[in-house]
Structure formats: structure tokens, C-alpha cells
Amino acid sequence: xxxxxxxxxxxxxxxxxxxxxxxxxxxxxxxxxxxxxxxxxxxxxxxxxxxxxxxxxxxxxxxxxxxxxxxxxxxxxxxxxxxxxxxxxxxxxxxxxxxxxxxxxxxxxxxxxxxxxxxxx
Amino acid sequence: xxxxxxxxxxxxxxxxxxxxxxxxxxxxxxxxxxxxxxxxxxxxxxxxxxxxxxxxxxxxxxxxxxxxxxxxxxxxxxxxxxxxxxxxxxxxxxxxxxxxxxxxxxx
Numbered sequence: 001x002x003x004x005x006x007x008x009x010x011x012x013x014x015x016x017x018x019x020x021x022x023x024x025x026x027x028x029x030x031x032x033x034x035x036x037x038x039x040x041x042x043x044x045x046x047x048x049x050x051x052x053x054x055x056x057x058x059x060x061x062x063x064x065x066x067x068x069x070x071x072x073x074x075x076x077x078x079x080x081x082x083x084x085x086x087x088x089x090x091x092x093x094x095x096x097x098x099x100x101x102x103x104x105x106x107x108x109x110x111x112x113x114x115x116x117x118x119x120x121x
Numbered sequence: 122x123x124x125x126x127x128x129x130x131x132x133x134x135x136x137x138x139x140x141x142x143x144x145x146x147x148x149x150x151x152x153x154x155x156x157x158x159x160x161x162x163x164x165x166x167x168x169x170x171x172x173x174x175x176x177x178x179x180x181x182x183x184x185x186x187x188x189x190x191x192x193x194x195x196x197x198x199x200x201x202x203x204x205x206x207x208x209x210x211x212x213x214x215x216x217x218x219x220x221x222x223x224x225x226x227x228x
Contacts, residue, residue, distance in 0.1 A: 044208065044219055047216070047219075059216075062216075095164055107212050109167045
């Protein structure tokens with residue numbers, strides 16, 4: 001059974017930094033592209049960042065490029081999201097998701113339960 | 122960027138009724154259209170990919186169709202557990218984009 005468990009969500013002041021983790025199990029983590037998707041309170045879904053299986057390629061939404069960094073440790077089956085220069089509009093539930101489909105033509109086929117990040121003073 | 126417009130925003134139906142949800146793309150997505158279901162307080166769940174391929178474990182009452190820029194998700198007979206928000210997503214062009222969602226609520 002595929003399991004994705006996020007951790008690290010918290011209340012953080014504007015301008016601060018936070019790192020989210022996602023522990024994966026139940027599938028061959030090192031052979032799958034992975035992603036972060038967020039959902040602001042009462043809003044829709046927005047993909048944030050994607051990393052290919054070998055870590056060679058990373059993709060970011062315009063809204064977070066230059067501030068967020070996605071990374072992974074295949075030996076630990078863990079995905080990370082380092083979030084810097086946080087703003088109030090980064091407040092959201094952040095989901096870790098396993099990608100399915102073909103390269104660049106991805107869908108999100110399994111999701112974690114989410115980690116809440118609140119940016120507020 | 123491809124914009125996906127989902128209609129209606131809210132669909133009020135009773136259990137047993139048929140639900141038809143629409144997703145329209147601002148340009149062709151070549152069949153690379155995906156549907157998700159999200160229940161309150163839960164993560165989204167993949168329902169259908171590639172326009173009409175049901176994900177593992179998804180009941181046959183869910184079906185997807187369409188082509189070009191116009192796609193539909195049909196739930197033939199609503200069960201109580203189907204009342205949720207549904208999102209479409211295109212994976213044809215970069216960046217990946219989601220629609221704004223359709224809420225299926227109980228009348």
C-alpha cells in the first residue's frame with residue numbers, strides 16, 4: 001500500500017523559513033517522480049514543485065520559484081520542501097504526491113494527508 | 122498556460138441521480154485530462170486519467186469522456202460517499218494546471 005506522510009507544518013512569521021518532509025513507503029520511491037501540491041484555505045489545488053526520480057530535474061511554479069527548493073533522499077525514501085522568504089499567501093495545506101503518467105505529462109496518483117503551513121505575524 | 126474552467130461551480134443533486142460535470146480547456150489538451158475527488162478534510166484522490174481510464178479501485182459508476190477542449194465526468198447514480206469536490210487537471214502542456222473545482226452537494 002502506498003503511504004505518504006508529511007511532517008514539518010507549522011505557524012511561521014512572514015519572511016521565515018520552514019522545511020517539510022514526506023516519508024514514502026509501499027512503492028519504489030527511487031524510481032518515481034515526486035511533487036508538492038498546495039491548497040490555500042477554501043481554495044483549489046496548485047502544484048508547487050516537482051522532482052524527477054534521479055533528482056536531475058526540478059520544476060517550480062512561478063509563485064515559488066527562487067524561494068522554495070525541492071529535494072529528495074532516495075536512500076531514505078523521503079521528499080523535502082525547503083520554503084524560504086515565506087509570505088502570507090503561502091499559507092496552505094501542502095500535499096506530497098507521487099506522480100504517474102509520462103515525463104512532463106504527469107498526474108498526481110497518490111497523495112499524503114497534508115501538512116498545514118500558516119504564515120502570519 | 123492552459124486555463125481549465127469547470128462548470129457548474131456547485132451541483133445540487135439527490136442520491137441516485139446522475140451527475141454530469143464539465144471541464145473546458147482554453148486550448149486542446151490532446152486527451153491528457155485527469156479528474157480528482159476531494160472530500161472535506163481529506164486529500165484529493167485520483168479518479169480518472171487520460172480522459173477515461175479509471176484509477177485502481179474506482180467504481181464503474183464514474184466515467185470520463187470528451188476530447189479536444191471539452192471533457193465531462195459522469196457519475197451515473199450518486200452514492201452518499203460521492204458528495205465531494207471534483208477537480209480536473211491537464212497534463213498536456215507545461216505548466217500543469219487544475220480547474221477551480223465543482224462541488225457536488227446533497228439536495
